[in-house]
Amino acid sequence: MIELDGVGRSFTVGRRRTRKTVHAVQDLSFTVRAGEFVGYLGPNGAGKSTTIKMITGILAPTSGRLRVAGLDPTRRRTSLARRIGVVFGQRTTLWWDLPLRDSFELVRHLYKVDQIDFRRRLSELTELLDLADFLATPVRQLSLGQRMRGDLTAALLHDPAVLVLDEPTIGLDVVSKAAMRDFLRRLNAERGTTVLLTTHDLGDIEKLCRRVMLIDHGSLAFDGTLDDLRATAPEEDSIEDVVARLYTGWSPALPAEG
Numbered sequence: 001m002i003e004l005d006g007v008g009r010s011f012t013v014g015r016r017r018t019r020k021t022v023h024a025v026q027d028l029s030f031t032v033r034a035g036e037f038v039g040y041l042g043p044n045g046a047g048k049s050t051t052i053k054m055i056t057g058i059l060a061p062t063s064g065r066l067r068v069a070g071l072d073p074t075r076r077r078t079s080l081a082r083r084i085g086v087v088f089g090q091r092t093t094l095w096w097d098l099p100l101r102d103s104f105e106l107v108r109h110l111y112k113v114d115q116i117d118f119r120r121r122l123s124e125l126t127e128l129l130d131l132a133d134f135l136a137t138p139v140r141q142l143s144l145g146q147r148m149r150g151d152l153t154a155a156l157l158h159d160p161a162v163l164v165l166d167e168p169t170i171g172l173d174v175v176s177k178a179a180m181r182d183f184l185r186r187l188n189a190e191r192g193t194t195v196l197l198t199t200h201d202l203g204d205i206e207k208l209c210r211r212v213m214l215i216d217h218g219s220l221a222f223d224g225t226l227d228d229l230r231a232t233a234p235e236e237d238s239i240e241d242v243v244a245r246l247y248t249g250w251s252p253a254l255p256a257e258g
């Protein structure tokens with residue numbers, strides 16, 4: 001469903017004598033199959049957002065080959081938009097001054113979702129994500145947790161095959177976080193939606209992801225199951241310790257791609 005083959009993305013920063021090239025992502029290859037729920041981890045500045053921007057067609061790779069749902073994301077951005085949903089936890093894709101319901105109506109137009117499908121889907125999502133109390137509220141008046149549920153709904157109204165999440169639980173309280181995780185688990189299990197999840201919250205990874213990929217300095221440093229990940233460190237280590245060891249470059253043996 002998501003295929004990267006030797007993908008790289010560099011940026012030129014600075015001017016004249018201070019000019020240099022930053023290799024945000026280098027020679028990155030992985031495949032995410034339909035129906036997988038994959039965690040995408042890495043320290044700050046590792047290249048996660050750059051990868052997600054390439055997968056969603058926002059940024060073009062400078063090298064390599066990338067396909068999402070069989071499409072080249074940069075060349076077929078409009079077609080891809082119908083197959084993919086994206087949530088950036090740090091910013092909203094909703095219209096700030098409009099009631100949530102009107103934002104969804106605009107999303108319906110943008111994605112050309114059939115009116116009957118839209119109504120059915122919105123009523124399902126309203127129930128599952130408990131939106132009824134604030135559908136008429138302007139987005140700017142929503143709490144972070146409400147806004148996040150609104151963003152997730154907007155990303156799912158067109159029933160995408162792939163969902164890409166960039167820190168979807170950031171800033172959520174324990175109850176909202178648990179509800180969000182429960183929803184995502186069901187979405188993957190019941191609808192078979194393929195999910196790629198970027199997060200710094202290792203609870204998200206433990207609760208949701210069968211497979212974990214770790215990127216460091218733009219390259220894949222680990223790809224395996226959660227158990228493979230734990231096996232890289234002593235048994236008594238917490239998941240935070242395990243990941244911190246990998247981030248700081250210590251690991252007894254990394255398993256091959258799983």
Ligand SMILES: Nc1ncnc2c1ncn2[C@@H]1O[C@H](COP(=O)(O)OP(=O)(O)OP(=O)(O)O)[C@@H](O)[C@H]1O
Pocket residue numbers: 011012013022023024042043044045046047048049050051
């Ligand atoms: N538009 C840009 N111009 C120049 N450099 C960039 C640009 N976007 C990203 N970079 C650089 O590429 C590298 C990877 O950045 P990226 O945002 O992908 O990391 P990240 O893993 O998402 O980090 P974080 O966890 O902090 O969000 C960093 O060194 C960053 O400074």
